[in-house]
Amino acid sequence: MIRLTVNGKEQELDVDPQTPLLWVLREQLRLTGTKFGCGMAQCGACTVHVNGTAQRSCVMPLAAVQDQQVTTIEGLAPSDDELHPLQQAWIDEQVPQCGYCQSGQLMSAASLLASNANPSDEEIDAAMQGNICRCGMYGRIKKAIKNVAGVGYFDPARGEV
Amino acid sequence: MGKWTRRAFITTGVVAGGGLAIGVALRPGHRTPELAPLVSSDDETLVNVWVKLDSKNVATVIVPHSEMGQGAQTALAQMLAEEMDADWDLVQFEEAPPVPEYANYLLGYGIIGEVPKVLVPTFDGLMIKVAQSMAMQITGGSLSIRSTGQYGMRIAGAAAREMLVEAAAQTWQVPAAEIQTEASQLIHAASNRRAPYAEFAAVAAQMQPPSSPSLKSADEFRIIGHHVQRRDIPSKVDGSAQFAMDVHVPGMVYATVQRAPVFGGGVDKLDASAAKQVKGVIDVVTLPGSNKEDPFSGRQNIGETVAVVAEGYWPAKQGLNALAVEWNHYGRDSMGSDEIFAQFDRDITAGVERENDRLQGDVSMALENAAQVVEAEYRVPYLAHACMEPMNATAHVQNGQCELWIGCQNPLGFRDAVAEALGMEPGNVKVHNHFMGGGFGRKANPDYAIQAALLAQKVQRPVQLIWSREEDIRQDYYRPAVRSRFRAAIDANGEVASWENTYVDKHEPAEAPLIPYAVGSQDIGYVASPTNIPFGAWRSVDHTQHGFFTESFIDELAAAKEVDPYEFRANLLRDKPRHLAVLNKAAKEAGWEQPLAPGRGRGIALQESFGTLVAEVVEVTVTDGDVKVDRVVAAVDPGLAISPDGLKAQIESGIIYGLSAAMFGEVTIENGAVAQSNFHDYQILRMQDSPVIETHVINSGGPVGGAGEPGTPAIAPALANAVFDATGSRVRQLPLKNYDLKFRIEESDEVA
Ligand code: FES
Ligand code: FES
Numbered sequence: 001m002i003r004l005t006v007n008g009k010e011q012e013l014d015v016d017p018q019t020p021l022l023w024v025l026r027e028q029l030r031l032t033g034t035k036f037g038c039g040m041a042q043c044g045a046c047t048v049h050v051n052g053t054a055q056r057s058c059v060m061p062l063a064a065v066q067d068q069q070v071t072t073i074e075g076l077a078p079s080d081d082e083l084h085p086l087q088q089a090w091i092d093e094q095v096p097q098c099g100y101c102q103s104g105q106l107m108s109a110a111s112l113l114a115s116n117a118n119p120s121d122e123e124i125d126a127a128m129q130g131n132i133c134r135c136g137m138y139g140r141i142k143k144a145i146k147n148v149a150g151v152g153y154f155d156p157a158r159g160e161v
Numbered sequence: 162m163g164k165w166t167r168r169a170f171i172t173t174g175v176v177a178g179g180g181l182a183i184g185v186a187l188r189p190g191h192r193t194p195e196l197a198p199l200v201s202s203d204d205e206t207l208v209n210v211w212v213k214l215d216s217k218n219v220a221t222v223i224v225p226h227s228e229m230g231q232g233a234q235t236a237l238a239q240m241l242a243e244e245m246d247a248d249w250d251l252v253q254f255e256e257a258p259p260v261p262e263y264a265n266y267l268l269g270y271g272i273i274g275e276v277p278k279v280l281v282p283t284f285d286g287l288m289i290k291v292a293q294s295m296a297m298q299i300t301g302g303s304l305s306i307r308s309t310g311q312y313g314m315r316i317a318g319a320a321a322r323e324m325l326v327e328a329a330a331q332t333w334q335v336p337a338a339e340i341q342t343e344a345s346q347l348i349h350a351a352s353n354r355r356a357p358y359a360e361f362a363a364v365a366a367q368m369q370p371p372s373s374p375s376l377k378s379a380d381e382f383r384i385i386g387h388h389v390q391r392r393d394i395p396s397k398v399d400g401s402a403q404f405a406m407d408v409h410v411p412g413m414v415y416a417t418v419q420r421a422p423v424f425g426g427g428v429d430k431l432d433a434s435a436a437k438q439v440k441g442v443i444d445v446v447t448l449p450g451s452n453k454e455d456p457f458s459g460r461q462n463i464g465e466t467v468a469v470v471a472e473g474y475w476p477a478k479q480g481l482n483a484l485a486v487e488w489n490h491y492g493r494d495s496m497g498s499d500e501i502f503a504q505f506d507r508d509i510t511a512g513v514e515r516e517n518d519r520l521q522g523d524v525s526m527a528l529e530n531a532a533q534v535v536e537a538e539y540r541v542p543y544l545a546h547a548c549m550e551p552m553n554a555t556a557h558v559q560n561g562q563c564e565l566w567i568g569c570q571n572p573l574g575f576r577d578a579v580a581e582a583l584g585m586e587p588g589n590v591k592v593h594n595h596f597m598g599g600g601f602g603r604k605a606n607p608d609y610a611i612q613a614a615l616l617a618q619k620v621q622r623p624v625q626l627i628w629s630r631e632e633d634i635r636q637d638y639y640r641p642a643v644r645s646r647f648r649a650a651i652d653a654n655g656e657v658a659s660w661e662n663t664y665v666d667k668h669e670p671a672e673a674p675l676i677p678y679a680v681g682s683q684d685i686g687y688v689a690s691p692t693n694i695p696f697g698a699w700r701s702v703d704h705t706q707h708g709f710f711t712e713s714f715i716d717e718l719a720a721a722k723e724v725d726p727y728e729f730r731a732n733l734l735r736d737k738p739r740h741l742a743v744l745n746k747a748a749k750e751a752g753w754e755q756p757l758a759p760g761r762g763r764g765i766a767l768q769e770s771f772g773t774l775v776a777e778v779v780e781v782t783v784t785d786g787d788v789k790v791d792r793v794v795a796a797v798d799p800g801l802a803i804s805p806d807g808l809k810a811q812i813e814s815g816i817i818y819g820l821s822a823a824m825f826g827e828v829t830i831e832n833g834a835v836a837q838s839n840f841h842d843y844q845i846l847r848m849q850d851s852p853v854i855e856t857h858v859i860n861s862g863g864p865v866g867g868a869g870e871p872g873t874p875a876i877a878p879a880l881a882n883a884v885f886d887a888t889g890s891r892v893r894q895l896p897l898k899n900y901d902l903k904f905r906i907e908e909s910d911e912v913a
């Protein structure tokens with residue numbers, strides 16, 4: 001039996017402890033917002049928070065999160081009728097296309113802003129470099145993060161070339 | 162003709178106005194029980210097959226295209242709502258069920274009595290004979306808006322509005338001409354009457370639909386061309402959006418597969434004993450290969466597959482890893498990328514059975530009289546689609562019926578393919594289509610659905626099949642590798658007198674290799690050079706390869722003449738005002754005239770595809786041989802942008818997709834199999850490599866073009882041309898990562 005807390009709720013699971021957290025979330029707990037993209041920590045689609053920090057759940061054995069606090073996209077918003085500011089910014093900037101990568105993008109961005117409220121461009125790039133968006137929405141993702149961070153966004157129409 | 166209650170609908174199948182002017186009319190007596198579920202509650206009325214109204218005045222638009230992120234469903238609903246004069250806040254939409262009434266080809270037949278030309282060359286496949294009675298409910302070829310939207314949605318919306326007006330006129334006993342519509346309300350000003358559409362839905366549904374409802378002109382648009390929020394987005398920020406892999410069917414088990422790594426291979430020996438020891442493994446199954454004629458891609462060699470069914474994906478994967486398989490390669494394991502390109506080279510040189518795309522003027526004469534002859538040869542590799550969501554499908558087969566939960570670009574075609582594989586009537590297969598985590602052409606091919614269905618049939622339980630990323634990269638229907646050879650004559654006056662081009666393998670769209678430039682003599686053609694590698698449509702199909710070739714070569718001609726590449730193109734486009742306009746716009750917005758610092762470069766390219774014209778300017782900085790793409794400026798003329806922000810998002814997306822391929826994308830063949838396997842060796846562009854993108858839209862008023870694909874073709878040549886501007890090295894092969902730009906490339910034909 002492995003015990004852990006997922007989105008504030010205690011869980012006790014009788015699963016092979018080597019099973020990656022991703023599959024436990026999706027199959028046992030039916031939290032399907034966390035996505036499978038590569039299975040080898042290359043794409044970020046499976047990103048969740050473990051004790052508030054972004055981690056790739058596809059390579060994290062269940063045993064490693066024994067007694068830890070796990071947060072998934074379903075638990076990112078502060079309550080059922082509120083959105084996390086990043087989720088609102090994602091809607092405002094119309095970020096998602098297919099949307100498949102976006103749970104992971106949001107979890108990585110939320111982890112970044114939690115530890116660095118005012119990231120520079122380079123810091124955003126570094127924090128987000130593990131998250132692939134095959135639909136290529138990097139510009140919108142960056143803009144949405146900056147909107148929440150409350151820093152100005154380089155506007156190409158006005159900026160120098 | 163009965164009232165449009167659900168019951169009347171089911172029992173008689175009489176759908177007054179079903180399909181309206183668009184030729185999918187469901188004739189009296191035509192039994193269509195499949196449509197019944199569309200009316201899901203008793204207070205709903207189907208006004209025509211494209212729209213229903215409920216008692217709260219909410220209009221639900223039924224959209225016959227899948228959503229893979231391109232926002233097509235929102236844009237199509239906008240088109241119907243516009244003509245219907247609906248209140249956008251009271252409009253919702255749902256995807257049409259995969260039944261023949263919603264097939265695009267019927268739509269096409271209905272409009273003009275034959276399949277519209279836009280469908281034949283551009284829809285998502287290669288070598289397609291639309292004349293076959295095949296099922297197409299394709300989302301691809303950028304045709305949702307152009308075809309369904311223009312010919313289906315707008316007409317259906319306008320017809321619905323006219324029927325509602327007529328219904329109100331009869332009830333109120335006033336002339337129809339005195340009734341106005343606005344925001345889902347019917348208004349008769351003289352008698353001060355106003356009522357919601359819903360009040361007249363039932364009456365309207367009994368009416369004869371107008372045969373040619375009148376459409377609005379562009380200056381009357383209030384929803385088309387205006388910004389609306391995409392309706393699918395909120396569910397995509399909180400994890401609630403349902404992709405096919407997110408379904409849970411009671412009693413479901415999981416499966417994963419490996420197909421013969423050498424295409425067309427078979428299972429020689431299989432030892433499943435270790436796999437069956439893995440806790441949670443239920444069964445090990447071998448699935449058949451196929452090499453039958455595929456309507457989408459011609460004949461493709463698809464090998465046998467081993468599958469492991471288990472209590473979860475993880476044990477299934479562990480089981481698959483534990484399988485000891487010996488494959489029979491049938492002698493196809495000697496081919497590699499080098500041999501394939503060498504074969505292309507031989508076949509181009511031999512020119513056997515060369516066919517022409519365009520033959521005009523006298524190319525030999527031009528070459529004879531040339532003051533200068535310019536030659537170049539280009540090549541591009543195979544590419545995988547690498548949709549963010551790996552292939553997956555969930556199936557349940559019982560009592561002669563199959564249910565399929567899937568995200569796909571062609572639900573109707575999938576239904577038929579699965580039915581055939583299971584030996585069922587198509588009507589016994591029920592398809593639930595979901596959001597796709599990317600499609601890009603890959604999810605028009607039903608191989609993964611067939612696998613899931615066969616597994617479910619075998620184990621007699623619902624099965625969720627999930628491919629590993631490795632399987633996704635290694636068992637794709639690849640963008641074909643192409644080699645393309647050019648020769649041009651420049652005459653004594655400095656004019657380009659001839660353009661000669663031969664490439665391998667003709668696919669779709671037919672016009673992809675054609676140039677818009679005013680060159681008198683042209684000989685553009687191809688030879689066949691088939692390989693054993695499965696191929697399929699990849700975002701913008703052949704435009705991505707030919708766009709790179711032709712827009713690189715035109716740049717080389719400008720360089721040979723020592724003329725600015727933008728002005729050179731502009732001069733050759735003097736009789737093409739729409740082309741010239743996008744070219745000028747991109748150059749102007751990019752600040753083409755402004756000088757750049759040393760080590761920086763600018764490149765331009767232009768490609769029309771799927772009815773949309775796109776010019777792109779790329780700016781790069783090259784430091785120690787490393788290319789950083791700083792900025793991309795795109796000018797786009799789609800005729801009319803239905804959803805301006807949606808169009809921009811699609812162009813941004815198409816640019817990044819194409820840039821990722823141009824910089825990193827390469828599938829190589831070694832010993833008959835794909836060498837790459839996951840994102841560490843099939844590299845994808847990431848945030849730190851992605852440029853600032855500016856998109857400028859020109860609404861020229863031309864026919865409405867596509868959005869999902871046209872952003873892609875121009876980016877690779879614009880990048881290569883920018884690298885040339887910065888370094889003097891001409892990039893004739895993709896991807897760029899294979900070049901060492903620390904050194905000036907003199908002879909750039911071979912870099913591998
Ligand atoms: S699925 Fe975990 S990083 Fe890709
Ligand atoms: S939105 Fe499709 S992969 Fe990011």
